[in-house]
Amino acid sequence: MRPPQRHPLYVQMFPDYEPRLTAVLAQLAGYRVAERIDWHARVEAWLSNFEGLRDQRLAMTMIERLRVVSEAEIIKGCRSLLETIQASLPRKARLLHFAHETSGGLLVRLLEKDLRVRSFAVLRQADFTKLGALGKLRDGDAVVVWDRFNGTGRQLAKIVKLYGTAFDGSGRKIGALHFAYIAGHRPKKVLPSGAVLHRWIVDIPVVSPEEKDMCDRYAEAAGATETNRKYETGALLTFADNPPNNAPLVLRAPGSDGWSPLLARKETARP
Structure with a gap:
């Protein structure tokens, strides 16, 4: 070249x-x-x-x-997001984790490796075919979808609808559907009821x-x-x-x- x-x-x-x-x-x-x-x-x-x-x-x-976000900061951000979400749940609620697309997969692997999230609390891609199966999803569970960056909010609205439809179709009465981002802009539209947005870096x-x-x-x-x-x-x-x-x-x-x-x-x- x-x-x-x-x-x-x-x-x-x-x-x-x-x-x-x-x-x-x-x-x-x-x-x-x-x-x-x-x-x-x-x-x-x-x-x-x-x-x-x-x-x-x-x-x-x-x-x-x-701003260059280091690997150490990403771990710190995941820990902070995880603690915030867990503190918002009912006492006996079970929190499950799911990775949205590629960078979300990086975060979920970090949760398992560095923050000791147990593998049974992670929903894999294949689990979406059997969300209502015994042990995969229970009434009262809360789910957090992980990704690194939230942009204008247009894509987030599509993601909320995509996963909301999937979990509604499971037949289970899950709690809030959480969306956790290491960094992101403020959404231009209000999220629908039952969806909660968490951002660690908000001043971009x-x-x-x-x-x-x-x-x-x-x-x-x-x-x-x-x-x-x-x-x-x-x-x-x-x-x-x-x-x-x-x-x-x-x-x-x-x-x-x-x-x-x-x-x-x-x-x-x-x-």
Whole structure:
């Protein structure tokens, strides 16, 4: 692959550049640690995607506010969410856990490994064919659906309907249907009765209007398609292994002939 054509790095001419860059590098050091990324070279190559001083300074302010959620924070967040949900349940209620899509699976495995949630309390994909079977789901059970990021709320509304219908069809009288996210925006619509939303990180930095305009102007260069900006909310947040698709495309776009990547999101197949 040919290296992308780069613009001169005007932003480095200012005396505040080096200390600002040092802070950014320290923050990004927790991202994909096993890959041993040369973040100094990666960040400067990414900044050179942007033409002119104004756009480079805007790009710099974006990555300065980017929150990298470490693996340790994810464990802490899961523990906090779990304690909050358990404290809200009736005394003898049983709490079952289910993973929504790929990143939810990562969280449920963490619950079992690090937070000692017993395997019998985890609903697997195959269990949905026998939810009403003896031992799988009982009257009074509460269910929590786990995932890492909640975006605009449109997808959440679909998820609530999907799982609500599935559990209603089980023939069991379950308690609240909980949805637990490590991070997420406030939903634009009120959830239906019986569904409860929990978010650990609620104060998510997002792009400014000027930064959003810049993201839109460089989206084509970053490889925009009809689908890869569908859930973009301008969230300046990434997990230690992968950014959500709610982050700006210019942050998560893969490398190409015309673009130097920063976080380079790895897409995963949905089960």
